[in-house]
Amino acid sequence: MGDGVHEGGVPGTLRHDMRRSAVRNMVTRDGISEHVAMKITGHQTRRVFDAYNIVSPKDLQDAAAKMAGSVPMVTVPVTAEPRDEGTRLVSS
DSSP states (O other): OOOHHHHTTOTTOOHHHHHHHHHHIIIIISOOOHHHHHHHHTOOSHHHHHHHSOOOHHHHHHHHHHHHHHSOOOOOOOOOOOOOTTOOOOOO
């Protein structure tokens, strides 16, 4: 069986599982650009590469935390305007 997954002692794992892990590790953990990762893994189309490069909820949380730390917080002072007692709010 010329299957490196079985020869490597990982029975029950598909070759595509290993490829997906490699893509996620390169892009998410190691910071390799997606373009370079596509070249390394041999993906020829973006559509197929994106199927392997799965974004998890934790990935989104990590990205939000990074953005929150790098973007300065802007605060705008809010003042209450005096309200005319004769004005009513009407919904349309």
